[in-house]
Amino acid sequence: MRSLIKQIGVDTRYLLIGFPVAIVGFCLLLVGFAAGVGTAVVWIGLPILSGTLLIARGVADIERHWLPDVLGRPLARPRYTRPPETAGALRRIVNPITSGQSWLDLVFGIVVFPFAIVGFVVTVAWWALAIAGLTYPIYGWILHNIPDNDGLAHLLNLPDIYIVDAGLNFAIGVVAAVTLPFALRLVALLRGGLGRVLLTGVAELQERIDDLAQGRAAAVSAEASALRRLERDIHDGPQQRLVHLAMELSRAQRQMTKDPGAAQTTLSDAILATRETLDELRALSRGIAPPILSDRGLAPALAALAGRCTIPVEIDVQTSERYPAALENAIYFVVAESLTNVAKHSRATLCTVTLVRTGDVLLLTIGDDGVGGAHVAKGHGLAGLADRLRAVDGDFAVESPPGGPTLIVAEVPCG
Template identity: 35%
Template sequence: MTARSGSPGGAPTNSIGFPTGSADSLTGSAGSPGDDDRPPPVRPAYAPQTWREIGYLLLNLPYVLMGFVYAVCTTALGVALSVTVVGVPLLVLGLAGARGLGRAERARARALLGVRIDEPSPLNGRKGGHRPQGPLNRLWTGLKDPVAWRTVLFSFMRLPWGAVTFAVTLVGLLVFWPVLPYVARALANADRAMVRGLLSPSDELERRIAELESDRGVVVDTAAADLRRIERDLHDGAQARLVALAMGLGLAKEKLLEDPEAAAGMVDEAHGEVKLALQELRDLARGIHPAVLTDRGLDAALSAVASRCTVPVVVSVDLPERPAEAIEGIAYFTVSELLQNVSKHSAARAASVDVWRTDDRLLIQVRDDGRGGARPAGGTGMAGLAERLGAVDGLFVCDSPPGGPTVVTAELPWRRRPGA
């Protein structure tokens, strides 16, 4: 008996009687070029994420009821009592509580909807360990808190939506459960959009707030360090010399009649001490704000700094006008610190300083042909310079490969001098 090699319909069969190519027709050939073009698998209708979305929608009603009642009571009571001394503080406390409601809603959205939202920055400068503001400033900051007011708006808007989503989801579980996953997904997507729109911090604003808080701490710390340095220099330098000078003049006064020659020698010694004390005071004043910078501007002041450098320095200042005093001072001390580094650490033979303006930025570039390898964290003071520049929206970039050259570029905002 001869075995037939075809299927009933004429198609060839394999050894067990199935038509050859039937598996390929159902699943596709293994390794065929079309494998990568096949659509991704569809999520099962009642997958775990679907149940989380359904749970979120069912929790909408109790959450929005709590938020709505809280928002109505606190805002209405605060506004009604605003004519009294307790109204505004009460409203501020209510807004602070609204922040807590927003935090709870963001946590619920993260857990059930998978929406990742950053927490907004705290109020009153608490971030970074800074001391809070005064009572009136704290009240005003809390009263205009955009995060809290957006949460209040969220609570008002969500009341009808929460009732609708709760009712639709509950009825869907009992009546039209085959299509409920698709309905729940659509409703949950609308919830995601509302949470992102009203409970997310403004990225640019929040980033700016964080930067300003950090910059304020840098400015405060820098100012305190400068005051301590000035106090130490006065105490250990000019003050000590003046005390010795007073004692020497007192002794000379006592010996003036008894031993005029000895008194004259003591007066000469005191005269030398006066000169040293004056020089130390000039150096101290130059470290605070040099007179040449005030009188003649950056070009003359930087030339004076360059003349004290142990390396020959070429200075080029191309500015159409003088910037604001604060910016001018920061530029001066930046170049002064960098040239000190050139003198102490670079082993360079030549250096240059270029200062110019581009649009609304003041640019400084200090270059030397030394051995390179400079790093902001290398103990040369550049980390402090970077912090000071950052505190006024400036930039600090150091390019110093081993073997040199070293090029440091600093950028400051251009601010016009008042009256210019």
Template identity: 35%
Template sequence: MTAPAPRSPGYADADEDRERLPPVRFAFEGHTWKEIAHLMLNLPMSLFGFVYVVTTGLVSGVLTLTVIGIPLLAATLLGARQLGKLERARARALLGVRVEEPTPLQWTRRGAGSGRLWMTLKDPVGWRTLLYDFIRLPWGVLTFCVTLVSLFVLWPVLPFVARGLSNVDRAMVRGLLSPSDELERRIAELESDRGVVVDTAAADLRRIERDLHDGAQARLVNLAMGLGLAKEKLLEDPDAAATMVEEAHGEVKLALQELRDLARGIHPAVLTDRGLDAALSSVASRCTVPVQVTADLPSRPAPAIEGIAYFTVSELLQNISKHSGARTASVEVWRADDRLLIQVRDDGRGGASLDGGSGMRGLADRLGAVDGLFVVDSPAGGPTTVTAELPWRDRP
């Protein structure tokens, strides 16, 4: 048997080394390349942001003494919000940083132009984004240069360099571009709610002024004129004067009734004296549709909550009388934990909505201003169920 031909030592070592080497694979993992890409993009992004902040800041600052300076600053802050949105998207895609988007600005109806301008100028998101873009230029230059040098000189330690630099980026994004948790959201909601409350109060004052001017005031003017004529005829024609006084007496009764209705619309005495159950029964008795009222309240809530509940039910019953075509309706009021719940039902034609022009949107805004809820379920053909929820606050 012939022995195998001996192999030279050099070939034997080469074969053994080939068997011991690991398989060829990509040098870095995917997340490392994403971090490198983010660091390389830091320079153009930070340069763009810095130029935006300096240019718009200087221009709006110089023009502050004119009428366009403040609106330009507000526009700068709105633009900064968009830059922040772009930076958060880049951090999510390349660094894996999950940062929630901040709450959009909640515009109020009060002082449409000036109100929006003032809210934009107070926007903390826009100001923090401007600060982020202003301080990023030196860091963008540093990270770009270090990463570029590491690609060609410090290749073995590049993953560690990229991770360290990108961790600083992550901290900056979380610190300056993330919303201020629930506090910022709550501030935006309260700003919006304050505008709703002011709008509602102004509308109520205008309604009271209109009712006084067109109703009781006009009737009292006619009453004064009638009594003046009766006084002149008292000696000449006592019978005619007596007729005029009788008519004036009727006018007085009507004027008193209108004043009572107006006072009831502001805050009914029965609500103050006897509470929500009696007040709702009183308003239900004036509805053109038979209404069953059920109130299960262990105690009386705070006067403000009690008043909002009363006027909510009152307006809903007025809608039922005017628009629903219902034959029966019901009102239920009860307490569940720290909430006051109201449910008004009718068997009418349905089709009610928050955009239907029947005052539903105003009710929803009024309840929302006190952390309440307002839900309308009214399919075409009925029935309609409106559920309102208010925070329970004990009477002082």
């Protein structure tokens, strides 16, 4: 009820105050545009037209200030073309003319006028009907009982049919009061929708382009970081082991004729080193492209990760669908990296991993009862996960106060 009353107030203010603003804007913009275009051939029209577009920008900014409350969502302000730092006076004067959004502001300031009229009329009419109808029994009774006022009473049909008249007017007031929120919402959304399309549509498109560019850059950065880490791990691990293995085999070959017992010991050590190298290579290959993920999907792959973790992990995967490879890889690597960090740093006794689909979103939650202190700052194990998820339009959040527990939440659109 409170939110409904608040919305009625927001819509009423928007439609009533927006009407005089629309009138002033319409008159100034129409006259300015006509004068600017008409005198453009003698150059004086350029500053007039530029000034008109600046007025249109002011009117548009007023509308943008109201729109979030009316539409119930934040809206981005578009970026206007700015003149170069070295631009001269003429270039700065005509700069608004070079901005496409300035022309959209002008179109809005002119086109919104009929919408403002309709909104104002509907608002005044519905409020008047509701207030006059609901209060008619009071002021109608007062008028009916005014002594020596037969002319006014006859004019208002009060003498003999007052009760019927009062009931009819009260019913009209009740209907108007009940439909008031819907009528105001309809006309407010009509005008607000026009403002959203013309005044923020370009900004929303630009935001989407920027998000895609950031996601692409994040994906490139995440892959580059993964490749650098893989190269470092191979260099520091299997490569060194293979070099050592080659040296041991060469020594065993030399010992074979002189000291067969020592050669046998050297070969045993080499076999053990070979097994260790194979185990390390398998671990690295799981970080590149786990076959179980591509063959069987997320549930078995995450279960395999949980089985290899050094602390108990409870897995609850409530979806058996297959998703695009990029999305499944992102989820897999978030879980893999998170479990690695839990095992290394958390001192936890239990970790839980839950994956569920809610509508068109995959929701992944990873929690542990460890000491906390995890965050996504540079240099920490979780640093690249936000970038990896951003590449698939996902969100990543970590809540890990000192002392624990830790909760990692990832949301990835999958529709």
